[in-house]
Amino acid sequence: MVFKLYFSRVPTGLIKWVLNQLGYNINEILILFAFGFSWYSLKMSDNSIIVTNLSKTFTFPVRSATAGWVKNLFSPEKREITAVKEVSFSVKAGERIAFIGPNGAGKSTTIKMLTGILFPTAGTISVLGLDPSKDRKKLAYRIGTVFGQRSQLLPNLPLTDSLEFFGVMYGMSDADIKSRISELVELFDLSAFIDQPVRKLSLGQRMRAEVAAALIHRPEIIFLDEPTIGLDVVAKKALRDLLIKINKEEKVTIFLTSHDVGDIESLCDRTIVINHGTIINDLPTNELSRAFAYEKYIDLIPKTSFKNFPSLLEGATYFLKSSEKITVIVDINKLSVQDSLKRLLELFVVEDIDVYNTELETTIRHIYERDSAR
Amino acid sequence: MQYPARLFADTATIVARCGVLLLLYAYVFSLNDGTIKGTTFAMVAWSMFFYFSFITLSSSRISRAIMQDITSGQIEVLLSKPITYLSYRAWWQIGAGVYPFIVTTILGAVTLAMTVGIPQTMKIPLFLPTLLVTFIGAIIVTLFIYTIVGLLSFWIEDVLPIFWIVDKAVMILGGSYLPVALFPDFMYKIALYSPFGASVFVTHTVYESWTTIWYKLISIQLFWIVVLGGIIYFMFSRAVKNVSVNGG
Numbered sequence: 001m002v003f004k005l006y007f008s009r010v011p012t013g014l015i016k017w018v019l020n021q022l023g024y025n026i027n028e029i030l031i032l033f034a035f036g037f038s039w040y041s042l043k044m045s046d047n048s049i050i051v052t053n054l055s056k057t058f059t060f061p062v063r064s065a066t067a068g069w070v071k072n073l074f075s076p077e078k079r080e081i082t083a084v085k086e087v088s089f090s091v092k093a094g095e096r097i098a099f100i101g102p103n104g105a106g107k108s109t110t111i112k113m114l115t116g117i118l119f120p121t122a123g124t125i126s127v128l129g130l131d132p133s134k135d136r137k138k139l140a141y142r143i144g145t146v147f148g149q150r151s152q153l154l155p156n157l158p159l160t161d162s163l164e165f166f167g168v169m170y171g172m173s174d175a176d177i178k179s180r181i182s183e184l185v186e187l188f189d190l191s192a193f194i195d196q197p198v199r200k201l202s203l204g205q206r207m208r209a210e211v212a213a214a215l216i217h218r219p220e221i222i223f224l225d226e227p228t229i230g231l232d233v234v235a236k237k238a239l240r241d242l243l244i245k246i247n248k249e250e251k252v253t254i255f256l257t258s259h260d261v262g263d264i265e266s267l268c269d270r271t272i273v274i275n276h277g278t279i280i281n282d283l284p285t286n287e288l289s290r291a292f293a294y295e296k297y298i299d300l301i302p303k304t305s306f307k308n309f310p311s312l313l314e315g316a317t318y319f320l321k322s323s324e325k326i327t328v329i330v331d332i333n334k335l336s337v338q339d340s341l342k343r344l345l346e347l348f349v350v351e352d353i354d355v356y357n358t359e360l361e362t363t364i365r366h367i368y369e370r371d372s373a374r
Numbered sequence: 375m376q377y378p379a380r381l382f383a384d385t386a387t388i389v390a391r392c393g394v395l396l397l398l399y400a401y402v403f404s405l406n407d408g409t410i411k412g413t414t415f416a417m418v419a420w421s422m423f424f425y426f427s428f429i430t431l432s433s434s435r436i437s438r439a440i441m442q443d444i445t446s447g448q449i450e451v452l453l454s455k456p457i458t459y460l461s462y463r464a465w466w467q468i469g470a471g472v473y474p475f476i477v478t479t480i481l482g483a484v485t486l487a488m489t490v491g492i493p494q495t496m497k498i499p500l501f502l503p504t505l506l507v508t509f510i511g512a513i514i515v516t517l518f519i520y521t522i523v524g525l526l527s528f529w530i531e532d533v534l535p536i537f538w539i540v541d542k543a544v545m546i547l548g549g550s551y552l553p554v555a556l557f558p559d560f561m562y563k564i565a566l567y568s569p570f571g572a573s574v575f576v577t578h579t580v581y582e583s584w585t586t587i588w589y590k591l592i593s594i595q596l597f598w599i600v601v602l603g604g605i606i607y608f609m610f611s612r613a614v615k616n617v618s619v620n621g622g
Contacts, residue, residue, distance in 0.1 A: 137458075
């Protein structure tokens, strides 16, 4: 109604006349506008997250040894740390993204800006079409968060009370809360400990409960900051399987930070690598190893046993030297696999040979090291 | 309801603190023929009881809760929820204190009514509505004062020294040790016009002067609610822009 009233006052005749004088046809302009708007809407609906030139600088006071205590108290020197520097990326709805980097790389800062907890110093963020720094509460209704090192559950109350509490917090009806809790109990296998106080749960049980609590309101995106930290291998696998399941069944976009290569390999179809606050790689996870596999590993198994370990060609180094097995690392920028195999077969009498790429963990370590050396 | 043992412990502490003071004052008043400066022991007993029953609401604990959220980084979890952080903390605090408050107040009021009787001021029709308004005003002023103390954690992390100073000011000016009716003039003025005194104006309601000053005291509470509310708004809007937690 307000829209209609407002536009009824616009002198459309005048606009048409001005456009005609400039040689434009109003119908053509309207078609172009509609086309542009549709394209923009399509782009926005396709992308859950759009980040453009995002930066975050932390400023903090520093005590000066030369200044007096009055100056240090009332007018201390300021030091700035740029945690995130002109980061840009986008995430499509339903994607599973790993956002990785060494400690202090800026991944947690980025995730906190995406969820509206921290305010960016520069740049723009659009999460589900909303600006997290302006629409934090509106956005919170549509996203879920899990911070591996913190708990959102109420420690002294039974888990079911925490889930109900969050349901009420997200404005769900009683019936909806009950049915959603039933769904989550089944999905996450929570029935064995649903009535226990949260503080009595094991870490693995608690993390499952944390993820369930983050999903109570059926969010479109879930942000997980190191969700598998401290979990044993069985609990890790269970959590990863659950995350894949909710991604497939409920179409939840997963945005995850982790130091655990297993999380990245088994869970995420795309990996963004950040270091020193800038994105250094953004590619499908299965291409990560290949793109950086400038090292090949060659395992040699002896016919009897290895006794001598002669020097190798330039580009090849021993990784493991034992009488039962030798592992050689070959830098394929310096030496081809063919040449290295030829030379190794001249040097050793072997029963079996195995040539393979570096593991993802090694690749990631190389990426961090190479970037730090720049 | 989850912690009957804690409820019992809280109630026992209040009974012990209030009880010892009342026994002392009963003795002092008996030495002065039951009246000091026109104030009876019954008035003093009810005034002190109102102070102690009010503090069972534990509104002051909001300072520590905010400080813990900030220093531990737990605030990031709450900021990712669809809530206004400070309202959440305030309602949480009220919810945590309401049950001990009801239990202590009912038990204490019945005991006092049976032992020292009910002062005349508490029998007039004006008493209950004005007590209710002052009580709500006192809760808001208390929450606001201690919220400001808690929010200081954004800048100075450990606010416990400030908390203790403020808490002692509230205790003294609220009349927990010396009933407000027995304050010297200058101290009575501080109790009247400072936010610390305004946060426990419920202790003034039992004295005869209440019938003439209630509107003044409620106005003072309103004034402090507006001023402290403005300070909180300013502090919090600046603080959230400076949130910095481990790993970001």
